[in-house]
Amino acid sequence: MEKDTSFLFAGLKFNRKKFADDFARFKVKKESDDVVEKPGLISNESSTMEEGSVVSVDKKRKRKKKTNRKRKAAHSDTVEGFDVWGSSKSEAADEVREENEDEMLQKMKEYRLQQERDALSRKKHNIRVSGSNIPPPLQNFEELKSRYNCKSYILRNLTELGFKELTPIQRQAIPVLLSGRECFACAPTGSGKTFAFLCPILMKLKRASKDGVRAVILCPTRELAAQTARECKKLAKGKKFYIRLMTKQLTKTADFSKFPCDILITTPFRVQFAVRKRKLDLSKVEFLVLDESDRLFEMGLVKQVDLVLKACSNPSIIRSLFSATLPETVEELARTIMHDAVRVVIGTKNSASESIKQKLVFVGSEEGKLIGLRQSFAESLNPPVLIFVQNKERAKELYNELKYDNIRADVIHADLSDIQREDAIDNFRSGKTWVLIATDVVARGMDFKGVNCVINYDFPDSASAYIHRIGRSGRAGRSGEAITLYTEADVPYLKNVANVIKASGCEVPEWIMALPTKKWKKHRPHREMISVIPENDE
Numbered sequence: 001m002e003k004d005t006s007f008l009f010a011g012l013k014f015n016r017k018k019f020a021d022d023f024a025r026f027k028v029k030k031e032s033d034d035v036v037e038k039p040g041l042i043s044n045e046s047s048t049m050e051e052g053s054v055v056s057v058d059k060k061r062k063r064k065k066k067t068n069r070k071r072k073a074a075h076s077d078t079v080e081g082f083d084v085w086g087s088s089k090s091e092a093a094d095e096v097r098e099e100n101e102d103e104m105l106q107k108m109k110e111y112r113l114q115q116e117r118d119a120l121s122r123k124k125h126n127i128r129v130s131g132s133n134i135p136p137p138l139q140n141f142e143e144l145k146s147r148y149n150c151k152s153y154i155l156r157n158l159t160e161l162g163f164k165e166l167t168p169i170q171r172q173a174i175p176v177l178l179s180g181r182e183c184f185a186c187a188p189t190g191s192g193k194t195f196a197f198l199c200p201i202l203m204k205l206k207r208a209s210k211d212g213v214r215a216v217i218l219c220p221t222r223e224l225a226a227q228t229a230r231e232c233k234k235l236a237k238g239k240k241f242y243i244r245l246m247t248k249q250l251t252k253t254a255d256f257s258k259f260p261c262d263i264l265i266t267t268p269f270r271v272q273f274a275v276r277k278r279k280l281d282l283s284k285v286e287f288l289v290l291d292e293s294d295r296l297f298e299m300g301l302v303k304q305v306d307l308v309l310k311a312c313s314n315p316s317i318i319r320s321l322f323s324a325t326l327p328e329t330v331e332e333l334a335r336t337i338m339h340d341a342v343r344v345v346i347g348t349k350n351s352a353s354e355s356i357k358q359k360l361v362f363v364g365s366e367e368g369k370l371i372g373l374r375q376s377f378a379e380s381l382n383p384p385v386l387i388f389v390q391n392k393e394r395a396k397e398l399y400n401e402l403k404y405d406n407i408r409a410d411v412i413h414a415d416l417s418d419i420q421r422e423d424a425i426d427n428f429r430s431g432k433t434w435v436l437i438a439t440d441v442v443a444r445g446m447d448f449k450g451v452n453c454v455i456n457y458d459f460p461d462s463a464s465a466y467i468h469r470i471g472r473s474g475r476a477g478r479s480g481e482a483i484t485l486y487t488e489a490d491v492p493y494l495k496n497v498a499n500v501i502k503a504s505g506c507e508v509p510e511w512i513m514a515l516p517t518k519k520w521k522k523h524r525p526h527r528e529m530i531s532v533i534p535e536n537d538e
């Protein structure tokens with residue numbers, strides 16, 4: 001019966017196979033809708049399409065549309081007296097549909113071109129991103145104003161600081177945070193991570209308020225918190241913000257309900273103390289930064305950090321994690337607490353800055369270390385030099401050895417008071433101290449401009465400790481040097497550090513590269529005393 005349908009109704013029995021192309025048109029529209037609404041589905045990392053290819057896809061579609069129209073016209077000609085396509089209503093609908101389609105194609109084309117530009121810019125600056133719908137990287141400081149309406153006081157302060165170009169982490173992390181996205185960022189030491197989170201916080205907070213704490217920056221040490229507070233004030237110069245460093249005094253005495261504070265910069269211990277004493281309400285915090293995040297998630301600090309995370313209960317809070325090293329375990333942990341976060345990695349994850357010349361030096365024994373150090377200082381001492389040792393006892397011992405050697409040495413470790421620690425840092429920064437002997441208390445984040453050489457007198461206890469320690473030199477594009485002394489006791493862990501050295505382009509003897517990589521447990525061997533002076537002679 002179907003085969004014999006009258007000619008009159010032939011047009012109504014739509015042959016889907018024959019007119020598959022027309023069906024496809026409508027399908028195409030639906031698919032392109034999806035692409036525009038969920039741009040993040042197109043991976044930013046894999047956006048390699050050439051500009052020409054977008055144009056050619058567009059051309060093909062236009063050609064196809066023309067053919068379709070012709071085909072329709074031909075068909076309507078043959079169905080005499082009953083023009084399925086020909087009613088003026090459906091023609092108008094067709095036109096609207098085509099206009100919509102054109103508009104959609106245009107948007108899609110612009111979107112793809114933008115994606116290609118972003119991909120090229122990321123490639124140029126060694127930026128790798130993952131996540132959906134990631135905002136384009138910034139091309140220059142002016143875009144902070146044109147795209148995000150950055151206030152002129154911030155731009156003025158950046159100019160005063162002498163910044164001419166954005167660093168790669170600033171190019172990508174700033175727009176991510178300004179778009180209200182959570183972020184975990186990994187970029188080499190000395191690459192400007194501090195301003196990458198300070199800048200969006202100041203831009204978003206807009207003005208001072210007395211409504212309670214609005215941003216918290218957590219740092220693993222007091223020294224780093226103090227430095228970050230100082231940098232924050234430099235960037236906020238000319239605008240009245242309440243920027244507070246949580247000192248011991250403030251922790252004990254300040255009642256934050258009566259004490260205006262826009263940005264609180266603190267260590268986990270101090271903030272935990274204040275929260276527990278109910279002197280600090282963090283429920284209105286809009287921004288939380290975990291600086292040196294992998295250190296904050298290590299044993300000893302993670303409990304306090306957890307308490308802070310819980311106390312920051314504002315559902316629309318933007319959290320971000322920054323570090324030069326971001327182990328998988330920390331990333332996994334971060335994913336469980338963050339919403340739709342963007343991951344930004346500059347260069348190779350967990351690698352040392354490429355501007356540092358690194359070398360491994362074998363010293364037979366503890367005595368050998370001291371002799372070697374004295375000898376090299378006698379031959380050439382190019383201050384400022386930072387020496388890292390395993391613990392505070394060894395820091396004191398080495399200081400006792402060097403203080404009479406006619407070099408201006410000083411020491412910093414956790415047994416000193418706040419004032420003594422501050423003085424040690426100030427004197428090193430100002431050049432009064434040539435050689436600073438330190439424990440890992442200053443290994444992370446501290447920005448001593450122009451440190452010429454870092455000496456790992458004691459082998460670091462992990463590859464990440466190595467990356468952070470040597471990263472005190474070679475900052476902001478400057479060159480630096482790192483010398484790591486090792487004894488027999490360190491050989492089983494040599495390869496872990498050698499991998500980092502090799503990956504950043506420095507030479508490592510073949511026999512070391514042939515050693516097995518140890519699944520790292522903290523390497524803190526028992527070491528003989530540094531001191532050769534008998535104790536009762538001191």
Ligand SMILES: Nc1ncnc2c1ncn2[C@@H]1O[C@H](COP(=O)(O)OP(=O)(O)OP(=O)(O)O)[C@@H](O)[C@H]1O
Pocket residue numbers: 162163164165166167170187188189190191192193194195323324444445446447449471475476
């Ligand atoms: N855009 C820029 N142009 C030039 N210098 C900059 C720029 N941004 C930051 N700096 C400078 O670079 C130095 C290092 O910056 P910062 O301390 O933020 O590094 P970092 O990436 O946090 O390092 P770390 O991992 O050791 O903590 C600082 O002295 C800072 O003033």
